Amino acid sequence: MLDLYYWTTPNGHKITIFLEEAGLPYTIKPVNIGTGEQFEPAFLAIAPNNRIPALVDHEPQDGDGPISLFxxxxxLQYLARKAGQFGGKTLREETEITQWLMWQMGGLGPMLGQNHHFKTYAPETIPYAIDRYVGETARLYAVLNRRLADREYVAGPYSIADMACYPWIVNHKGQGQELADFPNLKTWFERVGKRTAVRKAYDIANNINQVPTVTDDARKVLFGQNANTVRN
Known part of the structure; x- marks a missing residue:
């Protein structure tokens, strides 16, 4: 059995999409990051960076006790190996998927996250920051659009690379982007969004967090962290 420590963010959606696609049995353990549940000692023992998602596999393939991951x-890579799906069947497929997964982790996610912050959550309007991250978002969209010019999915067959990228494109309007400006990306986005497992993952999110708003108290929790947060 898999325990998924989860909240309704793009990074959380990545994992529910995979689990629904692969049909692996799992239990969701909600971690409300707006109220500070990510700082509870039991969660930090699994996820020392106090971020969701995290996972505990109680039946790993080596049979040597539970494995926890953050x-x-x-x-995604661990689950792809466990399920034998979506991680590539050959060395070349796996390499291609890994590159685009790392592209999402190192670029698409962090840059779009900063976009969200300065456009939506920052307590003051900082035009330079907004222009910087909206522009970088557009650049990354263009990279993905070019990549998808001659293929249906990001890294060959449908894979964890698609599952990682898709949730970050969902809020394209909030990021100041029009998918019509990126026609290949738009076609891919619509294709992935029609998948049964993807729709199920977002249904799960809606059932857990029906009103995903950020209150003033939640802002203090989410955006007031520093070294003392970890020391304490």
Missing amino acids: ESGAI
Whole structure:
């Protein structure tokens, strides 16, 4: 059995999409990051960076006791190996998928996250920051659009690379982007969004967090962290 420590963010959606696609049995353990549940000692024992998602596999393949994981990219790679799906069947497929997964982890996610922050959550409007991250978002969209010019999916067959990228494109309007400007990306986005497992993952999210708003108290929890947060 798999325990998924989860909240309704793009990184959380990556894992529910995979689990629904692969048909692996799992239990969701909600971690409300707006109220500070990510700082509870039991969660930190699994996820020392106090971020969701995290995963505990109680029946790993080596049979040597539970394995806990944090970082969504690492979780996707682990699950792909466990399920024997979506991680590539050859060395070349696996290499291609890994590159685009790391591209998402190192670029698409962090840059779009900063976009969300300065456009939506920052307590003051900082035009330079907004222009910087909206522009970088557009650049990354263009990279993905070019990549998808001659293929249906990001890294060959449908894979964890698609599952990692898709949730970050969902809020394209909030990021100041129009998918019509990126026609290959738009076609891919619509294709992935029609998948039964993807729709199920978002249904799960809606059932857990029906009103995904950020209150003033949640802002203090989410955006007021520093070294003392970890020391304490």
